[in-house]
Amino acid sequence: MRPLTDAWRSTTSRLIIIYGALFAVWCVVLLGIVQWETSRYLSGVIDQMLASRVHYLEGTAPRNMRATVESASQIDVQGAMWMGLFDAQGRHLAGNIATLPKELAEDDVARSLSANLASPTRKVTARVRGLAHALPDGTRLVVAKESSTIDGIGTIIRHGLLWGLSLTIIPGLLGGVLIARGPARRIRAIQQAMEPIREGDLSVRLPISGTGDEVDLLAGTVNATLTEIERLLGEVKGVTDNIAHDLRTPLTRMRTRLYRLQQQFESRPEGDQLDACVGEIDTVLSRFRALLRVSELEDRQRSACFETMDLCTVLRNVHEFYAPLAEDRGQRFELELGRLPPLRGDPQLMFEAFANLVGNAIKFTPDGGAVRLVASTDAGGDARVDIADTGPGIPPDEREAVFRRFYRGDETRAKPGCGLGLAIVSAIVRLHGYSLSVGGNEQGAVFSVTCPATA
Amino acid sequence: MPRALVIEDDEVTARDIVAELGAHGLVADWVADGREGLARALEDGYDIITLDRMLPGMDGIDVVSELRQRDVDTPVLMISALSDVDERVRGLRAGGDDYLTKPFAPDELAARAEVLLRRRRQGANETRLRVADLELDLVRHNAQRRDQELTLLPTEFRLLEFLMRNAGQVVTRQMIFEHVWGFHFDPGTNVIDVHIGRLRRKIDGVGHLPLIRTVRGSGYVLAPAD
Numbered sequence: 130m131r132p133l134t135d136a137w138r139s140t141t142s143r144l145i146i147i148y149g150a151l152f153a154v155w156c157v158v159l160l161g162i163v164q165w166e167t168s169r170y171l172s173g174v175i176d177q178m179l180a181s182r183v184h185y186l187e188g189t190a191p192r193n194m195r196a197t198v199e200s201a202s203q204i205d206v207q208g209a210m211w212m213g214l215f216d217a218q219g220r221h222l223a224g225n226i227a228t229l230p231k232e233l234a235e236d237d238v239a240r241s242l243s244a245n246l247a248s249p250t251r252k253v254t255a256r257v258r259g260l261a262h263a264l265p266d267g268t269r270l271v272v273a274k275e276s277s278t279i280d281g282i283g284t285i286i287r288h289g290l291l292w293g294l295s296l297t298i299i300p301g302l303l304g305g306v307l308i309a310r311g312p313a314r315r316i317r318a319i320q321q322a323m324e325p326i327r328e329g330d331l332s333v334r335l336p337i338s339g340t341g342d343e344v345d346l347l348a349g350t351v352n353a354t355l356t357e358i359e360r361l362l363g364e365v366k367g368v369t370d371n372i373a374h375d376l377r378t379p380l381t382r383m384r385t386r387l388y389r390l391q392q393q394f395e396s397r398p399e400g401d402q403l404d405a406c407v408g409e410i411d412t413v414l415s416r417f418r419a420l421l422r423v424s425e426l427e428d429r430q431r432s433a434c435f436e437t438m439d440l441c442t443v444l445r446n447v448h449e450f451y452a453p454l455a456e457d458r459g460q461r462f463e464l465e466l467g468r469l470p471p472l473r474g475d476p477q478l479m480f481e482a483f484a485n486l487v488g489n490a491i492k493f494t495p496d497g498g499a500v501r502l503v504a505s506t507d508a509g510g511d512a513r514v515d516i517a518d519t520g521p522g523i524p525p526d527e528r529e530a531v532f533r534r535f536y537r538g539d540e541t542r543a544k545p546g547c548g549l550g551l552a553i554v555s556a557i558v559r560l561h562g563y564s565l566s567v568g569g570n571e572q573g574a575v576f577s578v579t580c581p582a583t584a
Numbered sequence: 585m586p587r588a589l590v591i592e593d594d595e596v597t598a599r600d601i602v603a604e605l606g607a608h609g610l611v612a613d614w615v616a617d618g619r620e621g622l623a624r625a626l627e628d629g630y631d632i633i634t635l636d637r638m639l640p641g642m643d644g645i646d647v648v649s650e651l652r653q654r655d656v657d658t659p660v661l662m663i664s665a666l667s668d669v670d671e672r673v674r675g676l677r678a679g680g681d682d683y684l685t686k687p688f689a690p691d692e693l694a695a696r697a698e699v700l701l702r703r704r705r706q707g708a709n710e711t712r713l714r715v716a717d718l719e720l721d722l723v724r725h726n727a728q729r730r731d732q733e734l735t736l737l738p739t740e741f742r743l744l745e746f747l748m749r750n751a752g753q754v755v756t757r758q759m760i761f762e763h764v765w766g767f768h769f770d771p772g773t774n775v776i777d778v779h780i781g782r783l784r785r786k787i788d789g790v791g792h793l794p795l796i797r798t799v800r801g802s803g804y805v806l807a808p809a810d
Binding site for chain 1: 600668669670673686687688689690691739765767768769770771774775778779781782800801802
């Protein structure tokens with residue numbers, strides 16, 4: 130599971146970002162429409178003014194036209210309205226527009242002019258709209274008006290948009306981050322609470338804030354499910370343990386009686402039969418013992434009997450204990466010990482775990498094969514113990530299952546055993562907070578135990 | 585005749601223990617209460633005590649602690665339904681000499697009781713053990729059979745010492761595992777048999793009368809040939 134460390138990855142943050150982006154786009158579109166409508170309206174007003182001015186000048190007699198245009202353009206000292214009269218060749222006759230703007234056709238349609246108007250006295254620096262009109266005598270009348278008001282209003286609208294967006298989005302995002310941190314913190318708390326549950330401790334419950342929101346609702350449902358699972362598992366485990374526990378007494382008594390009979394009949398053929406019966410009961414009793422051992426280990430508190438231990442000594446003892454068995458089977462049993470960090474654990478239990486792993490390796494390795502017990506420190510500074518054999522290996526799809534109680538793969542069914550050894554190993558490893566994995570291929574299995582060093 | 589005190593509240597178990605100890609030549613008295621058991625253990629000169637862990641009146645752990653505090657060194661075999669290693673450790677630390685979990689085979693109980701009795705009789709400070717023509721020198725750390733030096737590995741030496749200290753007495757595989765290797769769980773394989781087999785090859789070689797005998801359904805005994 131990936132830890133939820135980045136606030137930007139939370140659902141709330143993502144929603145806030147999406148909402149903010151939509152809001153910004155909406156604002157831009159809305160104000161764009163307002164600006165467009167405003168400029169269209171103002172352009173219309175200017176165009177009407179230009180048209181009415183042309184209409185007014187049109188009534189002037191052609192011989193007075195020059196004087197009228199000249200005087201009108203001089204009256205207009207503020208330069209709000211520009212005028213120019215040009216002959217058929219486009220030469221300037223009168224007015225304060227010095228040259229005929231090229232974009233203007235003589236069609237009485239007002240246009241925005243890109244180039245500045247040139248005047249005998251000054252230049253127009255602002256944007257203008259202009260209109261050209263053909264007079265009956267072949268001259269051309271040009272009128273123009275500054276349209277900077279439209280730009281001014283556009284600027285005001287754009288500024289308004291920028292202010293609006295920054296005043297909305299920046300506090301919005303900051304607020305969003307703050308809002309998102311609350312749920313993220315709770316999800317992190319839930320994530321932390323789930324860790325021990327994932328490792329098998331079903332007594333843990335998810336934290337509930339008490340606000341009754343959807344996270345609380347979900348945590349409540351998970352908690353109820355956990356309670357039910359714990360109850361069911363407890364029942365199943367209780368039944369298994371009780372069967373194992375209760376049957377031990379009658380079986381032990383039966384064993385005692387058979388043993389006594391066997392002692393009486395020792396030198397007779399019945400003795401062998403009785404001996405076999407005692408052997409069978411011993412097998413059943415040892416399975417019950419192993420089953421109860423798994424339960425006992427799973428129930429144990431973490432603090433039990435832990436000390437700073439030397440894993441090398443434990444492994445040397447395991448090697449010494451099993452070496453004769455491997456030798457009897459013509460197997461090479463190698464021990465390779467590197468330097469290991471100090472570890473906290475129960476040496477008795479670790480001996481039991483490695484004894485089970487090595488015992489299995491020897492059992493499943495054919496005569497003449499090899500078993501290796503290798504301890505080293507890995508790149509992360511943790512102790513790592515590998516038990517590798519040259520047996521048939523464990524198929525990848527069985528590697529999880531082998532740690533379950535009573536699981537026996539196809540290869541193992543023919544061998545003696547009860548399928549509880551690895552369950553014991555797994556329980557011991559879990560109790561220590563170590564990790565256990567199985568690998569290898571058809572050339573053999575490799576069981577690895579990784580033991581984090583004590584700081 | 586050696587005397588045993590059985591402190592056990594379950595009547596059926598108590599009867600089994602008394603009968604089994606009786607069959608091995610011990611006179612056993614039974615007490616069902618912890619407090620009374622402590623009083624009896626303090627008064628009478630018993631050679632061995634079997635003590636249940638959970639008792640009415642006074643807990644088994646308290647009984648054995650009290651006995652040790654009052655310098656009573658009678659061997660105590662603790663018996664309990666609690667099989668957890670921690671429980672064993674607690675029982676042994678409190679002063680118990682051995683620990684047996686319920687349910688147990690009576691011959692296992694008898695074997696453990698006899699080992700404790702023998703240890704008491706012999707004392708643990710003998711430096712030379714001898715069984716028939718087999719000799720073990722604990723100081724010089726060597727073993728001889730009919731004046732012929734035997735080469736033993738450290739484990740084999742410890743194993744032989746345990747068998748010789750309890751010569752003539754059946755010891756179970758579990759007892760061997762606990763005493764020689766010092767671990768308290770079921771090794772579950774035939775490893776102990778393999779170790780015994782190797783030792784047997786070394787000490788009962790060609791030309792020697794076999795000393796190590798397998799007792800079917802029980803364990804092993806080291807004894808001079810009849």
